[in-house]
Amino acid sequence: MDSTATDRFDTSRFEASRNRLASLAYRLLGSATDAEDAVQDTFLHWQSVDRQRIKVPEAWLTKVATNLCLDRLRSAQARRERTVGAWLPEPLLDGDPMLDPADTFEQRESVSLAVLTLMERLSPLERAVYVLREAFSYSHAEVAEILDITESASQQHLHRARRRINAVRRRGGEVDPASARRIVEEFLAAASSGRTERLVALLTDDATAVSDGAAGLAETLLRYDTPHRIAAVVRAGFKPTPAKRRLIGGTPAIHYALVNGAPAILFMLGDQVVGAVTFDITNGKIATVRGIAAPTRLARVAEAWRQHEPEPPLITEW
Secondary structure (H helix, E strand, C coil), X not given: CCHHHHHHHHHHHHHHHHHHHHHHHHHHHCCHHHHXXXXXXXXXXXXXXXXHHCCCHHHHHHHHHHHHHHHHHHCHHHHHHHHCCCCCCCCCECCCHHHCCCCCHHHHHHCCHHHHHHHHHCCHHHHHHHHHHHCCCXXXXXXXXXXXXXXXXXXXXXXXXXXXXXXXXXXXXXXXXXXXHHHHHHHHHHHHHCCHHHHHHHEEEEEEEEECCHHHCCCCCEEECCHHHHHHHHHHHCCCCHHHHHHHCCCCEEEEEEECCEXXXXXXXXXXXXXXXXXXEECCEEEEEEEECCHHHHHHHHHHHHCCCCCCCCECCC
């Protein structure tokens, strides 16, 4: 095989792993943009090594991609951005290949916005062990090889990760899709009509809300942690005004969607997503509301939205 044919063969071997590597990197970083960069850096490493000496390409690529993600999580910039409260996971429209694998409840949960947010409580190593075990079912021996730690250390990191996540996780199992949609439609109707009492009734007693502000302009995340406060903010935020329409560039339609496996509403101007509100539902009520408006966080959702045929909007003109 000549060098050109060898390069094509080796590139095809990498491409066969690209989606899996992107899914891994997204879970580790919580950002599709950063995940794509990590995968591209992995490809550059792949091109620069003597590939004839790599016995198991999939294992080698997983190790490189994981450690590149750990380097990013440990960087000074990442620590600064994630500690000042200005970070939210980047949402993905259901069907995005970065959300795979999604065969089991644990795999689907590992890519939910709730768990991606909770994983910020973990150290980079704990996060890596948790993702490799929960989402990709690697054995502790395999995790130890990928991360250059002992099997005992892998087990300890997983134990600490599960304990930290379970301490604050809201458990309610998977939500029936029809019920989730009904709750979100009721929420939207109450918010649009200013019915504060109905909004409060739809929220759990310990509900929380977080937002990156109008047009994603808040320097730090805005947080609200009582049902009445959340209802008041939602009622004000969902009231359309000329100033809001000028800020977002027009009169959007509001569509129902599934984002990271959870119900959501998208504010659409043509084929552009100008805002997303996602919901975590527990025991028939809304436990968490997330408002995302930063264009950089919505670019991939918008790209995916343009590639599918949407249902009619819940609200045609907001």
